[in-house]
Amino acid sequence: MKYSYYPGCASEGTGAANYYAFLAVAKALGIELEEIEDWNCCGATVASSVIGEFPAQVVAARNLALAAKKPNDIITACSSCYAILGLANRKFAEEKFKEKANIALKEDGLAYNGNLNVRFILDVLANDIGTEKIAAAVKKPLTGLKVAGYVGCQSVKALYKEYDDPEYPSAMDKVIAALGGQPVDFENRSKCCTGSMALSAPDITITAVHPIIEGAAKAGADIIVTPCPLCQMNLDVYQGKANKQFGTNYQLPVLFITQLMALAYGLSNDLGLKYCVVSPKQKLASWL
Amino acid sequence: MSEADGIRKYDPEFTKRVYQMDNGRWVKKCMQCGICPTTCTLKGMMDHSPRRIIQLIRAGAKDEVLNSNTMWLCTSCYTCACRCPRGVPMMDIMHDLCHLAEEEGIKNNKALMSKVFYNDVANRGRVWEGGLTLKYGLKLGIGNALKLAREMQDVGMEMFKHKRIPIIPAKGIKNPSKLRAIVDKATALAKEEG
Ligand code: SF4
Ligand code: SF4
Numbered sequence: 343m344k345y346s347y348y349p350g351c352a353s354e355g356t357g358a359a360n361y362y363a364f365l366a367v368a369k370a371l372g373i374e375l376e377e378i379e380d381w382n383c384c385g386a387t388v389a390s391s392v393i394g395e396f397p398a399q400v401v402a403a404r405n406l407a408l409a410a411k412k413p414n415d416i417i418t419a420c421s422s423c424y425a426i427l428g429l430a431n432r433k434f435a436e437e438k439f440k441e442k443a444n445i446a447l448k449e450d451g452l453a454y455n456g457n458l459n460v461r462f463i464l465d466v467l468a469n470d471i472g473t474e475k476i477a478a479a480v481k482k483p484l485t486g487l488k489v490a491g492y493v494g495c496q497s498v499k500a501l502y503k504e505y506d507d508p509e510y511p512s513a514m515d516k517v518i519a520a521l522g523g524q525p526v527d528f529e530n531r532s533k534c535c536t537g538s539m540a541l542s543a544p545d546i547t548i549t550a551v552h553p554i555i556e557g558a559a560k561a562g563a564d565i566i567v568t569p570c571p572l573c574q575m576n577l578d579v580y581q582g583k584a585n586k587q588f589g590t591n592y593q594l595p596v597l598f599i600t601q602l603m604a605l606a607y608g609l610s611n612d613l614g615l616k617y618c619v620v621s622p623k624q625k626l627a628s629w630l
Numbered sequence: 631m632s633e634a635d636g637i638r639k640y641d642p643e644f645t646k647r648v649y650q651m652d653n654g655r656w657v658k659k660c661m662q663c664g665i666c667p668t669t670c671t672l673k674g675m676m677d678h679s680p681r682r683i684i685q686l687i688r689a690g691a692k693d694e695v696l697n698s699n700t701m702w703l704c705t706s707c708y709t710c711a712c713r714c715p716r717g718v719p720m721m722d723i724m725h726d727l728c729h730l731a732e733e734e735g736i737k738n739n740k741a742l743m744s745k746v747f748y749n750d751v752a753n754r755g756r757v758w759e760g761g762l763t764l765k766y767g768l769k770l771g772i773g774n775a776l777k778l779a780r781e782m783q784d785v786g787m788e789m790f791k792h793k794r795i796p797i798i799p800a801k802g803i804k805n806p807s808k809l810r811a812i813v814d815k816a817t818a819l820a821k822e823e824g
Contacts, residue, residue, distance in 0.1 A: 382756060450809065496707065502712055
């Protein structure tokens with residue numbers, strides 16, 4: 343299966359581990375990823391507050407137009423990129439929007455008619471690849487590992503019911519189970535981590551991530567996994583601060599779902615565990 | 631503020647202006663059921679709940695809306711939008727309000743952050759997360775930046791140790807000026823409409 347891959351800016355920085363793990367896992371599963379040539383930042387949720395919504399949507403749509411040179415679905419492993427690209431893509435169903443957006447895109451010699459699908463990694467894994475294939479590639483089953491699958495907010499809610507139930511999401515748990523792990527049900531599994539607020543208002547983020555980590559810990563999880571670079575960063579990097587503020591001592595490693603897959607597939611070179619601030623070495627000792 | 635002299639200032643022009651924004655039509659659709667505040671991520675810290683913001687827009691309470699922290703605290707989590715019986719995309723309204731407040735020159739940290747982020751997009755086509763922190767710090771002013779640096783020192787060190795801060799920017803897109811031309815054109819088209 344072939345996809346046009348949109349990595350997003352986090353893949354070049356704080357979410358580098360996700361980038362490498364995804365490439366490796368895709369290879370193991372026979373997913374062909376062709377990176378969209380010359381992709382630009384999707385603008386996240388902040389561009390529109392600076393330039394207004396329509397220009398922001400067109401900035402995101404430049405990537406769709408670049409991808410349109412091939413007929414494949416677009417895939418991304420970042421929740422925010424998925425939300426922004428997916429919502430911009432939907433706008434192309436409106437004739438008036440399409441026409442205006444194309445006038446702007448023409449400035450870069452580009453055009454787009456809205457014919458592609460924007461897909462999230464969990465959607466592709468659960469629905470295109472399927473749990474059987476995911477399970478078949480496992481070399482080191484994660485037997486006995488209790489995993490809290492934190493889906494966050496945008497990945498399931500922004501494009502409301504596109505591939506999963508926004509209130510009771512199940513796609514990630516299916517993947518975890520296919521790897522031989524034990525998905526745990528926990529409180530706050532789709533509560534927002536406050537995303538990019540971590541930089542402008544870290545106090546708010548610290549207060550928001552604590553109940554999520556606590557929910558996972560109380561449900562007996564050994565580790566947390568997430569598909570989203572911002573979620574991963576906030577839960578991992580701010581965990582120490584949250585512990586300090588709330589007088590707790592949680593040490594829950596936070597991995598990308600792609601890293602968990604790489605672990606189960608025995609792809610030790612592409613695990614990228616060194617990026618984790620809360621060390622996963624102890625909890626994952628039996629598989630490393 | 632608007633109640634300083636015991637008289638509230640209502641500005642029907644403001645209501646019209648919001649209605650004309652990209653997502654303004656949704657403001658009219660809200661039935662004030664109050665579901666959004668019960669689900670909102672940061673309602674507890676907002677000056678006005680999402681529902682109340684809609685009510686204030688309709689009332690023309692310009693100052694109260696534009697000076698509130700509500701839209702800046704919206705995390706764009708889409709939780710309320712999933713549950714809203716009228717399908718109101720609250721975060722999109724919030725983005726419009728942020729844009730309006732920016733145009734009116736209202737300042738706060740999130741606005742600064744948005745600008746720093748967007749400048750990277752305009753100049754390089756991609757965001758360099760390492761530089762983002764630095765440039766944001768500079769914009770905050772040296773006093774605030776130092777305070778933030780002190781508070782976040784441990785986090786910064788950990789991130790550094792674990793190679794989470796990209797020190798060297800990855801290359802941007804081939805021709806950022808073309809991207810800017812797209813934005814300029816789109817901005818002009820959006821104005822034409824309004
Ligand atoms: S949930 Fe929807 S209809 Fe109800 S108050 Fe909020 S925006 Fe209005
Ligand atoms: S999208 Fe904004 S307003 Fe709605 S629940 Fe999330 S933070 Fe609150």
